[in-house]
Amino acid sequence: MRFVDEFRDADKAHALAAKIAALCAPGRQYKLMEVCGGHTHTIYKHGLEDYLPESITLVHGPGCPVCVIPMGRVDDAIHLASQPDVIMTSFGDMMRVPGSQGSFFDAKAAGTDIRMVYSPLDSLKIARQNPDQRVVFMAIGFETTTPSTAMTVLRAAAEGLGNFSVFCNHVTIIPAIKAILDSPDLRLDGFIGPGHVSTVIGCRPYEFIAREYGKPVVVAGFEPLDILQSIYMLMVQLSEGRTEVENQYTRVVPWDGNLAALNAINQVMELRPYFEWRGLGFISHSAMRMRPDYASFDAELLFQVPGVRVADPKACQCGEVLKGVLKPWECKVFGTACTPETPIGTCMVSPEGACAAYYNYGRMNRHRVVEVSIS
Amino acid sequence: MCLGIPGEVIEFLPDQPDLARVDVSGVKRVINVGLLADDPPEPGEWVLIHVGFALSKIDESEAAAALEFLEGIGQAYADELAALQESRIE
Amino acid sequence: MTGRTAPDTSPGRRGGWVDEALREHEEHTRAAMSRPKTAAPEREQQVLDRIDKARRRRPKIREERITMSHGAGGKATRTLVEAMFLDAFRNPLLEPLEDSAQIHLNGSRVALTTDSYVVSPLFFPGGDIGDLAVNGTVNDLAVSGATPLYLSAGFILEEGFPVADLNRIVTSMQAAAMAAGVQVVTGDTKVVQRGKADGCYINTAGIGVVEHDVSLGVATAQPGDAVIVSGPIGDHGVTIMLARGELDIEADIVSDTAPMNGMIADLLGATTGVRALRDATRGGVATILNEVATAANVSVVVTEDKIPVRTEVRGASELLGIDPMYVACEGRLVAVVDGAEADKALAALRAHPLGEQAAIIGHIAEEPPGIVLLKTAFGGTRIVDLLVGDPLPRIC
Numbered sequence: 001m002r003f004v005d006e007f008r009d010a011d012k013a014h015a016l017a018a019k020i021a022a023l024c025a026p027g028r029q030y031k032l033m034e035v036c037g038g039h040t041h042t043i044y045k046h047g048l049e050d051y052l053p054e055s056i057t058l059v060h061g062p063g064c065p066v067c068v069i070p071m072g073r074v075d076d077a078i079h080l081a082s083q084p085d086v087i088m089t090s091f092g093d094m095m096r097v098p099g100s101q102g103s104f105f106d107a108k109a110a111g112t113d114i115r116m117v118y119s120p121l122d123s124l125k126i127a128r129q130n131p132d133q134r135v136v137f138m139a140i141g142f143e144t145t146t147p148s149t150a151m152t153v154l155r156a157a158a159e160g161l162g163n164f165s166v167f168c169n170h171v172t173i174i175p176a177i178k179a180i181l182d183s184p185d186l187r188l189d190g191f192i193g194p195g196h197v198s199t200v201i202g203c204r205p206y207e208f209i210a211r212e213y214g215k216p217v218v219v220a221g222f223e224p225l226d227i228l229q230s231i232y233m234l235m236v237q238l239s240e241g242r243t244e245v246e247n248q249y250t251r252v253v254p255w256d257g258n259l260a261a262l263n264a265i266n267q268v269m270e271l272r273p274y275f276e277w278r279g280l281g282f283i284s285h286s287a288m289r290m291r292p293d294y295a296s297f298d299a300e301l302l303f304q305v306p307g308v309r310v311a312d313p314k315a316c317q318c319g320e321v322l323k324g325v326l327k328p329w330e331c332k333v334f335g336t337a338c339t340p341e342t343p344i345g346t347c348m349v350s351p352e353g354a355c356a357a358y359y360n361y362g363r364m365n366r367h368r369v370v371e372v373s374i375s
Numbered sequence: 376m377c378l379g380i381p382g383e384v385i386e387f388l389p390d391q392p393d394l395a396r397v398d399v400s401g402v403k404r405v406i407n408v409g410l411l412a413d414d415p416p417e418p419g420e421w422v423l424i425h426v427g428f429a430l431s432k433i434d435e436s437e438a439a440a441a442l443e444f445l446e447g448i449g450q451a452y453a454d455e456l457a458a459l460q461e462s463r464i465e
Numbered sequence: 466m467t468g469r470t471a472p473d474t475s476p477g478r479r480g481g482w483v484d485e486a487l488r489e490h491e492e493h494t495r496a497a498m499s500r501p502k503t504a505a506p507e508r509e510q511q512v513l514d515r516i517d518k519a520r521r522r523r524p525k526i527r528e529e530r531i532t533m534s535h536g537a538g539g540k541a542t543r544t545l546v547e548a549m550f551l552d553a554f555r556n557p558l559l560e561p562l563e564d565s566a567q568i569h570l571n572g573s574r575v576a577l578t579t580d581s582y583v584v585s586p587l588f589f590p591g592g593d594i595g596d597l598a599v600n601g602t603v604n605d606l607a608v609s610g611a612t613p614l615y616l617s618a619g620f621i622l623e624e625g626f627p628v629a630d631l632n633r634i635v636t637s638m639q640a641a642a643m644a645a646g647v648q649v650v651t652g653d654t655k656v657v658q659r660g661k662a663d664g665c666y667i668n669t670a671g672i673g674v675v676e677h678d679v680s681l682g683v684a685t686a687q688p689g690d691a692v693i694v695s696g697p698i699g700d701h702g703v704t705i706m707l708a709r710g711e712l713d714i715e716a717d718i719v720s721d722t723a724p725m726n727g728m729i730a731d732l733l734g735a736t737t738g739v740r741a742l743r744d745a746t747r748g749g750v751a752t753i754l755n756e757v758a759t760a761a762n763v764s765v766v767v768t769e770d771k772i773p774v775r776t777e778v779r780g781a782s783e784l785l786g787i788d789p790m791y792v793a794c795e796g797r798l799v800a801v802v803d804g805a806e807a808d809k810a811l812a813a814l815r816a817h818p819l820g821e822q823a824a825i826i827g828h829i830a831e832e833p834p835g836i837v838l839l840k841t842a843f844g845g846t847r848i849v850d851l852l853v854g855d856p857l858p859r860i861c
Binding site for chain 1: 378379380381383399400407409410411412413421423425426427428430431433434435437438440441442444445446448
Binding site for chain 3: 109
C-alpha cells in the first residue's frame with residue numbers, strides 16, 4: 001500500500017532507534033506523551049516500544065474520544081435509541097462502551113434498533129431510506145471527525161431532511177492537553193502531537209505548550225516510522241535545549257490546518273460552556289453542540305435525554321490511565337475483572353484505549369519475548 | 376477513530392462535485408471531498424480518507440522528502456555498521 | 466445536563482466477580498508490601514501472571530442474553546460452547562472440541578460433524594449459501610483426517626422465499642457435492658413465517674471415515690513444529706462484507722469457498738508429520754492459532770510478512786479498520802506440522818491448485834505458553850489474542 005508500506009520499513013526503524021538511543025543523556029529518564037488513540041494503537045500494534053531504549057517511557061494520554069465519554073452520556077444515547085421509531089447509528093467503536101445498564105451491544109441484543117455505520121453519510125442514507133423513522137447519529141470524536149459530522153448536517157439541511165439528527169459528543173483536544181499539563185501528578189518531557197486532528201486545526205494551537213509550559217511538541221503521523229521519527233525529533237530538541245512545535249507529518253498536515261473544515265464546524269456547531277470528561281472531570285469549552293440555527297438536527301433538543309450523571313464504578317481507574325498517571329497494568333482490575341470481553345471502563349473497550357491496546361497487543365514480558373523471537 | 380487511510384482519486388462523480396471515487400489498494404469507494412473545496416484534488420492525486428471524507432491532500436513531495444530523510448538515516452546507519460564490522464576484523 | 470447524580474452502580478450482573486478481583490488484588494498487594502520493594506518489570510510480570518491465571522479459570526457466561534458476539538467465533542463463542550454446551554453434554558467424544566468428533570464404530574473410525582449456515586446475503590461473488598453448506602462440512606471432516614462421504618441437509622425456509630432462489634442454492638449444492646465426491650443422502654424441510662429465517666437457513670451434518678493412520682489434534686503441537694497456511698486469508702469474510710452493499714465499497718474480491726478434501730488427502734499422503742489441521746472459518750486464522758496455543762499449552766510465533774493476504778483484502782481491511790487475521794475464510798486451512806517435515810508438507814500443498822500460495826507463517830515455541838505472538842513487518846512483537854466482539858456478523 002502506497003504511503004503506508006514505505007513508512008513501515010524495519011531497517012530504517014533500526015537506524016532511527018540507534019539515533020534515538022544516542023541522544024539519551026546518561027542517567028536521565030524521559031517521559032513522552034502521545035495524546036492520540038491512533039498513536040497508542042500503532043505503538044502497540046507494531047511493537048514499537050521494542051525499539052526504544054529503557055530510558056524513554058511512552059505515556060498514553062486522553063486522546064481516545066470514546067474513552068472520555070462518561071457513562072451517563074452512554075445511558076442518554078441508549079435512552080435515545082430506545083425511543084419508538086428511532087434508528088440509532090454509531091461507529092463500531094461505541095458499540096461495547098458500558099453505560100450503567102449495559103452497552104449499545106447489549107441494548108441491541110435486547111431489541112433496540114442500533115446500527116453500525118462507517119461514516120455519518122451512511123447514517124444520512126439510512127434516514128433517506130426510512131422516511132417514517134427518526135435516525136440519530138451518535139457523533140463522537142476529536143476535531144478529526146467533527147468536520148465530517150458538520151458537513152453531513154449541512155448536507156441534510158440542503159436536502160431538507162426532517163428525520164435526521166445528531167447526538168453531539170464531539171470534544172476538542174487542546175483543553176484535554178491543558179488539563180494534563182496542569183495536573184500535578186505528571187512530569188512530562190515532550191508531546192507527540194496528534195496527526196489527524198492537526199490536519200484540521202493545524203500546528204499553531206500547540207504553540208502554548210512550548211511557550212508557556214516549556215515542552216517540545218512534534219506533530220506525528222501514524223505509521224511506525226512516523227512515530228519513531230517524531231520521537232527522534234523530540235529527543236533532538238531536548239538535547240539541544242529547544243522547545244518548539246515541529247511537524248513530522250508534513251505530507252498530510254498543513255501548518256494552518258483546513259480552513260474549509262474549520263468553517264464547516266463553525267457554521268454548524270458552537271462550544272459548550274463545559275462538558276464532563278470521564279476521568280478528567282468537567283472541562284470548560286472542551287466540547288461541541290449544535291448551534292441554535294441547526295436546532296432541528298440536535299437530538300438533545302428533539303428528544304428528552306435524562307442527563308443523569310453516573311459516577312464511574314469504584315473499581316474503575318480509567319481516569320488515572322487517561323491522564324497517563326497509571327500504566328494499564330497498574331490498574332487494580334486490569335485483565336482480571338476488566339478485560340476486552342468484560343470491560344468495566346472505556347480504556348479497555350475502545351480499540352484506541354491504552355488498556356485495550358496493552359491487553360490485546362502488549363500483554364507479555366518483553367524480555368522473554370525477545371528470547372523467543374531470536375530462536 | 377483516528378483511522379485515516381491514503382487513497383488515490385480516480386474520478387469525480389458526474390453530477391456531484393462533492394463526491395469522488397477513490398482507490399485504496401484496489402478497493403474502490405466513493406467519498407466526499409467537500410472539505411477540500413478550496414483546492415480540489417485531481418484524479419491521480421492522493422488524499423487522506425477518514426470516515427468517508429477526504430481531510431487533506433497527501434503532498435507527494437513532502438512524502439518523498441520524509442522518505443529521503445529516513446533513507447539518509449538508514450544509509451548513515453548502514454555505513455556505521457559497515458565501519459564497525461571493518462574495525463572488528465582488524 | 467442536569468446535576469443529579471445516580472447511585473454508584475456497577476452493571477448489576479458484574480457485581481460479584483469485580484469485588485472478588487479487588488480482594489485478590491488487595492491480598493496480592495499486601496503480600497507484596499511485606500516483601501522488599503520489587504522493580505517495575507517484576508511488578509508488571511506479577512500482574513501478567515495474575516491475568517494469565519484469570520484467563521485459565523473455568524469459563525462462565527456472564528450475559529443474560531445472547532449477543533452477536535456469541536456467534537462470531539471468538540472469545541464469547543468459546544465461552545458459550547464450553548460453559549453451556551460442553552458442560553451440559555459432557556462426554557469424552559465431545560471434550561476435544563475439534564472440527565469433527567471421532568467415533569469408533571465396529572472397527573472403523575468415523576468422523577461426524579455438523580454446521581449451520583446463516584450467511585447474509587445468500588448469493589455473493591464466488592458462491593452462495595449452498596456452496597458454503599457443502600464445502601464447509603466437507604472441510605470439517607477432511608481436517609480431521611477423514612474422507613468425507615455423506616451429508617445431510619436440513620432447510621429452514623422463510624415463507625415468501627422465491628422458489629427460483631432455492632433452485633439456485635440446491636443446484637450449487639449438488640455441484641459442490643459432486644466436486645467434493647460426497648452425496649447428500651438425507652434431509653429435512655421446514656417453513657417458518659415471513660420475517661423469520663431471513664430467506665433460507667441450512668444445517669448440514671456430515672460423516673466420513675478416517676482411513677489414514679493419523680491422529681490429528683491441536684493438543685499435539687510441539688515446540689519446533691511449523692505453522693502453515695494454505696493460501697491468502699480473509700477473502701471470504703471481506704467478500705461478504707462488501708456484498709452486503711452497506712459500505713459502498715467496490716472490489717474484485719471473491720469468496721474462497723472450496724472443498725479441501727483432495728488437497729488434504731495429498732498432504733496426508735505426502736508426509737506423516739502433520740499434527741493438526743484446522744479449517745479457518747469464523748474468527749479467522751487468529752482464532753485457530755489461539756486454539757493451538759491453548760490446547761497444547763505452547764506459544765505460537767508467526768511472522769506478519771509471511772502471512773499471505775491479497776492486496777485488495779488488505780486495502781478493504783484497512784478501510785474498514787479490521788484485521789485480516791480475524792476474518793473468515795472458507796477454503797483455507799492452517800496446518801501444524803513437524804518441523805522436519807515442513808518443506809515436504811508445503812510442497813504437497815503447493816502442488817494442488819487450492820494450495821498454490823501456501824506458506825510457512827511461523828512455528829511453535831515453548832514460551833510463553835498459551836500465547837500467540839506476532840512479529841510485525843516492522844520488527845516489533847505483539848500478541849494476537851482471541852477476537853472480542855463481532856466485527857463481521859453473519860459471515861457464514
